[in-house]
Amino acid sequence: MAENLDFLFYPKSVAVIGASNVPGKVGNAIMRSITLRYDGKVYPVNVKGGEIEVNGKKFPVYRSVKEIPDEVEVAVIAVPARFVPDVIDECGEKGVKAAVVISAGFKEAGRADLEEELVKRAKKWGIRVVGPNCLGVTNLENGFDCNFNPPERQARPPFGKVAFMSQSGAFGAAILDWAARERIGMSKFISLGNMADLDESDFMRYLGDDPKTGVITGYIEGVKDGRKFFNTAKEVTLKKPIIVLKSGRTEAGAKAAASHTGSLAGAYKIYQAAFEQTGVLEAKSMRQLFNYAKALAMQSPAKGNRVAIVTNGGGAGVMMSDGLLERGMKLAELSDETNEKFRKSIEEGKLPEHMSYKNPIDIIGDAPSSRYEVAMRYALEDPNVDLLVVIALFQSPALDEGIVEAMERMKAYGKPIVFVAPGGDYPHKMARNIEMKGVPVYETVEDGVDAVYALVKYGEWLRENGRL
Amino acid sequence: MAENLDFLFYPKSVAVIGASNVPGKVGNAIMRSITLRYDGKVYPVNVKGGEIEVNGKKFPVYRSVKEIPDEVEVAVIAVPARFVPDVIDECGEKGVKAAVVISAGFKEAGRADLEEELVKRAKKWGIRVVGPNCLGVTNLENGFDCNFNPPERQARPPFGKVAFMSQSGAFGAAILDWAARERIGMSKFISLGNMADLDESDFMRYLGDDPKTGVITGYIEGVKDGRKFFNTAKEVTLKKPIIVLKSGRTEAGAKAAASHTGSLAGAYKIYQAAFEQTGVLEAKSMRQLFNYAKALAMQSPAKGNRVAIVTNGGGAGVMMSDGLLERGMKLAELSDETNEKFRKSIEEGKLPEHMSYKNPIDIIGDAPSSRYEVAMRYALEDPNVDLLVVIALFQSPALDEGIVEAMERMKAYGKPIVFVAPGGDYPHKMARNIEMKGVPVYETVEDGVDAVYALVKYGEWLRENGRL
Structure with missing residues (x-):
């Protein structure tokens, strides 16, 4: 239908x-x-x-x-x-x-x-x-907005590519408010309510065909019709990613869900299997849902799971390595050619003596944007690299704002990039500038790991189905 | 020594x-x-x-x-x-x-x-x-600050109870900058560097005796002297909580750590066992580290793992239930007496007919602060409740600012309280006001779960050792 x-x-x-x-x-x-x-x-x-x-x-x-x-x-x-x-x-x-x-x-x-x-x-x-x-529904594109929460209590996010549907109205409202603050662009919001008629699958199908929606996300406690959900999701995920935060995973949660939406939360394992078989990405938390969504809205899926890391801080590189490995990704083994490029650039004094190019590529604390650019190019040119993670600790005054334009130039390589910039006000400002260039920026290493995971996992799904 | x-x-x-x-x-x-x-x-x-x-x-x-x-x-x-x-x-x-x-x-x-x-x-x-x-070191109390990152790039947090030491200078700087933005009060910051002399255990011991420090946190890749760390931690955790973010957990991470600080990151399982045996709380991410730290800096440890949830949104209650159960906590089974109090209040029209008091206690979307107060009191008075989680979706205009003073009044019960307020600018403003009353506020359900976990887990450690 x-x-x-x-x-x-x-x-x-x-x-x-x-x-x-x-x-x-x-x-x-x-x-x-x-x-x-x-x-x-x-x-x-x-x-x-x-x-x-x-x-x-x-x-x-x-x-x-x-x-x-x-x-x-x-x-x-x-x-x-x-x-x-x-x-x-x-x-x-x-x-x-x-x-x-x-x-x-x-x-x-x-x-x-x-x-x-x-x-x-x-x-x-x-x-x-x-x-x-x-x-009700909110269309962020034309302002058609039935939501009765006043703007002074619940802001509306800017228009963008992420659609969100929610079986919980109150939580949906919090998400809109949060997305507004985080400047996550949304296309359409649907508060599903009791789903007496239109349900999550109907909207999934519609959003799958909606040219304004790039990523479909949703909070669900239980689906209304399992077979319909399965068939719809399987078809739609070949066109665009679907990310679901499923609650009622535990016995206590399922009981709470039953008294909340009356949803038969069902055996969580069955949901997990269904998500796996239909290419739906399951997020375990609100932040993870949006980490996934932002990455997939701004970057193309990865063609493999081999990740290169360029960082001006060793510790953050170690944490990122842990995070990626723990989630099933790999650190790319840089090719001999790439190693040679680094060796030569160090010899010529273009890169510093004490840096490490073993991946994580640690260009050390005094790196200006020009050094980032050299290292990022070498990593992106390497055929062993499917995705690049850039970590910038902007607390170092050596790192100049040229990094923003440098990120723009990296697009030419056509490989997905995830940027991580931990810290306070200055990194937040730079993050907004870098995101205007189309590269998603994350506040913590663990958020960046989520982003990489989503790009790799959705890429796998498309490849398995001959779409990438 | x-x-x-x-x-x-x-x-x-x-x-x-x-x-x-x-x-x-x-x-x-x-x-x-x-x-x-x-x-x-x-x-x-x-x-x-x-x-x-x-x-x-x-x-x-x-x-x-x-x-x-x-x-x-x-x-x-x-x-x-x-x-x-x-x-x-x-x-x-x-x-x-x-x-x-x-x-x-x-x-x-x-x-x-x-x-x-x-x-x-x-x-x-x-x-x-x-x-x-x-x-170097930074003492947030007297402004003795050797950190060479300029304030326009790396803000300094306000003076408070959390001490932080870091084996990574760059990451430490990012943490300071982040804590400043998040308004997490810090006592002392130590960038450990190569630890040629003073190491993490020396500072752990000092901070354990430092009256200005309530919670000790640290980023480590590997400890310098395992035995010394073990003995020191075991002693200090009886006085105040220690939270460690250990990186180099995976093979790739350990390799990266070796080339970063030269730390022998060692078998992660050995670290995990040592943390377990010494009562050190291990955080897996930067955000988790500070979720733990903020809870322990502001609240007393819980005397058990039975949690009551009061919420104005059913979905958030379901998510919180899942999160708590997945981390080993329990939803408190409210006593007959408490059930009777709710039943009566509903009968008398003091509480709404369609609310649920099965825990999560869902006081529904149109709850004003007075309704929160009734429900919170009933939960805190219940001997089966060790800790209270309050979830407030401030997007609902029905929820008035009286909640701030209500939280002040809840202190009298002497039980730890964790507050969760998801959303954007308005909830952030309210969060600051509520934190001024001494109750820690979290932006997402999952952050709140971290907070509860820390209070329960540290309480367990103290009880096992006859200190609570």
């Missing part, structure tokens, strides 16, 4: 049913979010009628969706649960294509009957449903 | 040998660092003589340490390696107690002979040596 859900993310007109003029109410907060950047038409609906003013704009309030003197593609519904089925009927009469049901009080509150009724009515009219009991 | 090294961290007067007037030179950078906050006497020494101006202050330059018309407790030495042994002799004649040898070009550069000579001379005069080939 492949379906293009563009009407849900790029609607020309939207009705907000349960819109309110009272600050603090969900129906007011949604109006605030949805009218901030989105330039489609927004029609508030409330049985009380009247007028709503948000973001400096005034909107007449319709008493029913049927009164709206225009087509309505999407209805965002935030009325008490018991009214939702009838609202769905009205939407059906109006020709609405999709309903984003924010309202809670369904299955999660012991009212499975109400949820079944909702689905039955929606099916009758051919309306696709997001939720209920969710934060 | 227990020795009080206070003279090294609290000198009344210091000579900087190799001081320079030329910006960018190491001997100039050290003068800048050392005269910024430290209010002891600083005497620059350089054979060229003259005058040095740094931080708006003028200093006459002495041609030799012997010319200084005052006692000198510590000499910071930054002259070319070949001159160092003779400089040590001059320091000996002058009565200097400790030499911090910044200069490189010793064992790490194939000149073990020069290093032996340095030690021989120092021994003769009874001078204790830090380094050579290091960033």
Whole structure:
């Protein structure tokens, strides 16, 4: 049931049913979010009628969706649960294509009957449903944003390539807020809620075809339909990476999940096997999920697992070696030709006497960017190197800002690069500049290890399937 | 050889040998660092003589340490390696107690002979040596700071309870810079360098007795004297926690370590057994090291491994449950009495109908701080609970700032508390306020799991040894 859900993310007109003029109410907060950047038409609906003013704009309030003197593609519904089925009927009469049901009080509150009724009515009219009991969808590209958390509490990330879907609304909100601070660009966010109709697999398929999404990520407690998930994931991962943070891995976690989303978290081993067989990357934590996602959004997958490390700090090189080996990667054995290049450059005084080029290539503490460039080129030119890790301890004043442009020049080699810059404010500033050149930068060695792992692992999957 | 090294961290007067007037030179950078906050006497020494101006202050330059018309407790030495042994002799004649040898070009550069000579001379005069080939020591309390990295590249953390020593200078610098940004308070920093004389065990012992240090942390590639480390650690961990990040764990890492510090990284399993037997907490990454350190610096160790979780987001509760179980902790089984309290409060409308108090205690998305307070009290009053984890998704506008004062009030129960607040700018702001009340706050669930682990694990060690 492949379906293009563009009407849900790029609607020309939207009705907000349960819109309110009272600050603090969900129906007011949604109006605030949805009218901030989105330039489609927004029609508030409330049985009380009247007028709503948000973001400096005034909107007449319709008493029913049927009164709206225009087509309505999407209805965002935030009325008490018991009214939702009838609202769905009205939407059906109006020709609405999709309903984003924010309202809670369904299955999660012991009212499975109400949820079944909702689905039955929606099916009758051919309306696709997001939720209920969710934060809705947010399209970071056009600003279509149903999320009722106010921007002063939950920032929105910049537009970018990472899509995120979440079975937990609250955690999804935290992720958006966090991504905004970390400047991780997102394409679309989906709060899945109870998944009465549209589920994680439907969105996975849609995002797989979405040209604005480069990487699909998700938080799940349990999938709704195992077979559907398996088949969809297997197909989509050949086009773009899918990264999943699966919780409910332990007995206690599974119990908690059951009382949270009602998900049958199931035997974790079965999930692991399914991820393995479908090429889904499993992240064990939120940070790891985004370490993976950033790497795959910014770099091409690696053609092998042989990694070269260039560093101005020996200790960080040791830690990186440990991290890579512990995760199944290898330190590249540099070719004789490369060794010869280093030997010669040291002889000629272009590189310092006491450096080590045994990989980790330790260009020592007083390395300027020009020394980095020589070492990076030698490593990238080596056919034994599939991926380059660059570690820069910017605390050394010898390291000049020329490193930013140098990274730009390294792109020509076409090999994936991961940059690690531990420390405080100055490295953070440099990180942003380097990321503008398309190279992902990580704050710690262990985050960088995650990044390498994702690029190597996804590359393996593509190779196994003849796609790389 | 227990020795009080206070003279090294609290000198009344210091000579900087190799001081320079030329910006960018190491001997100039050290003068800048050392005269910024430290209010002891600083005497620059350089054979060229003259005058040095740094931080708006003028200093006459002495041609030799012997010319200084005052006692000198510590000499910071930054002259070319070949001159160092003779400089040590001059320091000996002058009565200097400790030499911090910044200069490189010793064992790490194939000149073990020069290093032996340095030690021989120092021994003769009874001078204790830090380094050579290091960033020296930094006392965050009095500003005595030999570190030559300029503040615009490497910030200094605020004064606090965590001491850090590092076998890697560059990584140590990155850690300082990072701690400054993360506002982790530090007592003393030691860059160990080649450890020609004073080694990790000497400093461990000193820091164990240092009243300003609450937690001892360190980055090591290999210990200098296994027996000494074992005996010292075993004694010190009964007084305060020691956290070690050991690198060179894998074959590739060990090789890299050998070419970096010359450390015989040794079989990692032996290190692991030693850490286990001496109560040293091993961190696997930089972030984990500081997650452990912050928890132990701010909270008392747990009396058991039974954890209660109070959360306003179900998903985060599930993830926390997984994380705790995977690391050997348990979810506390709340007592009948506690269950009864929750049941009653729900009946009375003080707590919401659809919340779950099965632990994780999910007080749901619209929880204000008053609801947190009720749930936290019930959890902390329960004799089955050893430690409380509070998860707050501040993206929900329902959660008011009263949570800060509520955390203050929870201290009365005397049980350790770990706070998790994922997200962006607003949660970060709240985190700082809550930490001012003495409760450590973590950015992600997995960081919070680290914190709990440290408090439980160190508590176990103390209990096993009859100290808790």
